[in-house]
Amino acid sequence: MGRVVLKKIARIHSPYKEKFSIPRQPGLTSIESTIELLPPFNRTEALMGLEAFSHLWVIFEFHEVAPTDKSSLTVRPPRLGGNTKQGVFATRSPFRPNNVGLSLVKIEKIEGTKIVVSGGDFLDQTPVYDLKPYLKEIESKPEAVSGWTDEMEVKRLEVVFKCECDFELKDKIVDILSLDPRPRFHEDGYKTYGSRLFNVDVHWEVLDNTVFVTKILT
Secondary structure, X not given: XXXXXXXXXXXXXXXXXXXXXXXXXXXXXXXXXXXXXXXXXXXXXXXXXXXXXXXXXXXXXXXXXXXXXXXXXXXXXXXXXXXXXXXHHHOOOOOOOOOEEEEEEEEEEEEOOEEEEEOOOOOOOEEEEEEEEOOHHHHOOOOOOOXXXXXXXXXXXXXXXXXXXXXXXXXXXXXXXXXXXXXXXXOOOOOEEEEEEOOEEEEEEEEOOEEEEEEEEO
C-alpha cells in the first residue's frame, strides 16, 4: 500500500499553551480558539457557505503526543481512574496509532480566512488536516449508546480566587479549572498545580472539592 501524506490546511491558536488543563473532551467549555487557514488554502472561497452552519468537525494532529508503542492497542482512560484498560478504538485517547484527533466545535464567527470557534480541546499551534460542517439531521443520533462513558458524570468544582484577577479572565479560568484538570491519581492528594493559560501562569490547589486559585503570574 502506498504511503498517504496528509496536508496541513490550518493551524489553531488556542489559550491552552500546554497539554495540562486542556479539557478531556470538546464541548465542555465555552473557551474560544481560532482556526487560521494556511497557504495555499488561505483563500476566502474555501470557507464560502460555512457561515450558514453552526458547528464544525475539526480533524487535527496530536502534535505534541510522544510516539507510542504501536504493538499496544489498549489505553487507560483517565475517566476510569487510569487503572482500567480499554481498546484504543473504544476511546478518544490521543495515544493512537495515527495521532489523529476529531473534535466537534461551535462556530462563533468567520473573519476572512480565520474561523473563531468555541468548545475546542486543542493545544495551541495544533495542525489541522480537514474541516467538515456538522449535519444535524444526518449526524445527530438521540438513540446512541456511549458504552463505558454513559456512566461517567461531568463533575464541576467550585473555583475560588485568593488573588486579584481581571473579571473577563476570571470567568475563563473558572470555565477551565472547574472541570478539575488534575490527573485522576492525584485527586486524593494535596498539591499545588500550575497551568499556562491565556499567556499567564495560573497557580491553583484543590481542597474539599473546591479549586483555590492562589497566584496568577504574567
